[in-house]
Amino acid sequence: MKRAYLLLSPLLLTAVAFPQSKPASKPAAKSAASTKTKSASAKAKGKTAPKADSAAAIHESALVIDTHADTPQRFLDEYFDIGDNTPVSEGHIDLGKIKKGNLGAEFFSIWVEPDFKGHYAKRAMDLIDSVYQQAARHPDQMMMAFSADDIVRAHEQHKFAALLGIEGGHAIENDVHLLRDFHRLGVRYMTLTWSNTNEWADSSGDIKDPNVKHYNGMTDFGKDVVREMNRLGMMVDISHTSDATFYQALLISQAPVIASHSSSRELTNHPRNMTDDMLRAVALNNGVVMVNFFSAFIDEDFRKAFFDPEKGKQRDAELAAFVKEHPHTDGSPVGYNEVVGIEKKWAAQFPRPPLKSLIDHIDHIAKIAGVDHVGLGSDFDGVTSLPQEIDSVADLPKITAELLKRGYSKEDIHKILGGNLMRVFRDVEATAKRLQAEQKESDPLTFDQVMLMLGNRITSAHLIDLVHEHGVNFDLTPERREALKSLKADDAALETIAKNKKK
Numbered sequence: 001m002k003r004a005y006l007l008l009s010p011l012l013l014t015a016v017a018f019p020q021s022k023p024a025s026k027p028a029a030k031s032a033a034s035t036k037t038k039s040a041s042a043k044a045k046g047k048t049a050p051k052a053d054s055a056a057a058i059h060e061s062a063l064v065i066d067t068h069a070d071t072p073q074r075f076l077d078e079y080f081d082i083g084d085n086t087p088v089s090e091g092h093i094d095l096g097k098i099k100k101g102n103l104g105a106e107f108f109s110i111w112v113e114p115d116f117k118g119h120y121a122k123r124a125m126d127l128i129d130s131v132y133q134q135a136a137r138h139p140d141q142m143m144m145a146f147s148a149d150d151i152v153r154a155h156e157q158h159k160f161a162a163l164l165g166i167e168g169g170h171a172i173e174n175d176v177h178l179l180r181d182f183h184r185l186g187v188r189y190m191t192l193t194w195s196n197t198n199e200w201a202d203s204s205g206d207i208k209d210p211n212v213k214h215y216n217g218m219t220d221f222g223k224d225v226v227r228e229m230n231r232l233g234m235m236v237d238i239s240h241t242s243d244a245t246f247y248q249a250l251l252i253s254q255a256p257v258i259a260s261h262s263s264s265r266e267l268t269n270h271p272r273n274m275t276d277d278m279l280r281a282v283a284l285n286n287g288v289v290m291v292n293f294f295s296a297f298i299d300e301d302f303r304k305a306f307f308d309p310e311k312g313k314q315r316d317a318e319l320a321a322f323v324k325e326h327p328h329t330d331g332s333p334v335g336y337n338e339v340v341g342i343e344k345k346w347a348a349q350f351p352r353p354p355l356k357s358l359i360d361h362i363d364h365i366a367k368i369a370g371v372d373h374v375g376l377g378s379d380f381d382g383v384t385s386l387p388q389e390i391d392s393v394a395d396l397p398k399i400t401a402e403l404l405k406r407g408y409s410k411e412d413i414h415k416i417l418g419g420n421l422m423r424v425f426r427d428v429e430a431t432a433k434r435l436q437a438e439q440k441e442s443d444p445l446t447f448d449q450v451m452l453m454l455g456n457r458i459t460s461a462h463l464i465d466l467v468h469e470h471g472v473n474f475d476l477t478p479e480r481r482e483a484l485k486s487l488k489a490d491d492a493a494l495e496t497i498a499k500n501k502k503k
């Protein structure tokens with residue numbers, strides 16, 4: 001069993017931190033007329049520039065950010081080069097399509113398939129490397145980005161910004177050191193779970209499965225992971241988590257959270273989607289919900305057909321047959337794209353929902369949570385069906401056109417297309433800066449604090465780290481030694497305490 005290290009500022013261990021709150025913004029609907037008044041004064045650059053304040057101009061002038069695409073598996077497993085133009089039947093993202101869609105930044109998903117048990121971190125590292133490799137191959141068009149400022153810098157250089165987000169907290173293998181390593185490698189968000197409950201947080205994907213051990217949300221370690229993410233400046237992503245995990249993360253997180261790819265449960269009744277209460281909670285937390293484009297998450301009729309248990313059996317049989325017929329001689333798993341190919345063919349039997357269904361989700365979240373709390377989290381290259389008219393990232397301008405038709409202003413559309421995510425990203429960065437400064441200034445540990453931490457099941461190894469960092473302000477009398485021992489402090493921890501008395 002791996003050591004599940006606890007962490008950080010002792011003050012955080014004792015206090016339940018409430019997120020910074022801010023009332024939800026007003027619903028977004030505005031009259032279409034008001035968006036047209038400025039067109040005369042706005043200047044269009046270049047010969048073929050679209051008319052100012054046309055949908056095309058609004059889209060072209062936006063910093064467009066998508067927070068979820070599963071393309072790294074194509075990079076790694078299919079040797080896909082992002083510079084290659086691929087048919088939309090094979091992939092949703094390449095540099096040509098990115099340009100057409102005016103996508104400024106993508107958070108590439110570092111999704112670790114739970115089948116990689118025993119090698120989660122290695123798989124995550126390989127996927128991370130695959131994104132860096134793409135950026136290295138196309139330095140004139142693309143660059144890695146690690147901060148909100150980096151995204152702006154890339155945009156100014158007319159380059160596509162590639163960012164990294166881990167999908168599935170199991171990737172850290174219950175080890176805070178790995179979490180920090182991933183942050184060093186540039187990972188800037190992590191979904192606390194994928195569809196699988198891990199060893200510290202419940203997932204919506206198996207919450208009703210009695211064979212899976214659940215925690216009614218998160219374990220103590222899971223809560224410390226959230227705190228450490230705050231301290232590092234890694235966005236806490238609640239997509240895929242169970243409702244209980246979601247609410248606990250919101251209570252603990254000192255920074256706004258994101259849902260990198262989640263839609264509305266009120267409109268499409270899937271447990272992966274978010275209830276109106278959850279949307280309002282994200283608004284209070286000043287976070288952002290990035291709408292997932294998957295047909296089964298945005299259209300109730302499609303969802304019912306797609307998840308029909310009888311039809312599901314047929315798909316599973318086809319998949320099993322394929323896997324049997326195509327064993328990889330090197331022992332590697334059947335390629336993600338191969339599996340997706342089968343699933344796509346199977347999903348094609350259900351008519352694609354209209355684009356309206358997707359826009360309805362954006363609109364609903366803007367109305368319930370406020371227009372400051374919604375964005376785009378396509379799930380491109382990770383889903384087997386998209387709504388009509390959205391065949392790839394090249395079609396993002398159609399979303400802008402639909403929002404304009406519904407009366408959204410240019411300012412609000414820009415927020416949805418990327419501004420909201422930038423605000424949250426900057427807020428998360430500022431929170432990390434503050435927490436790191438506070439930690440530096442924190443006083444030596446008191447005896448009561450050490451007792452409380454041990455009572456909270458902090459390990460001796462972690463206590464040693466903290467004592468080295470902060471020192472203690474008390475002498476280790478025989479009585480105190482016994483008291484600490486009774487809470488399982490080991491000899492090494494006691495020795496460290498004895499040596500680190502500060503004045």
Ligand SMILES: [Zn+2]
Nearest residue numbers: 167240261382
């Ligand atoms: Zn996902």
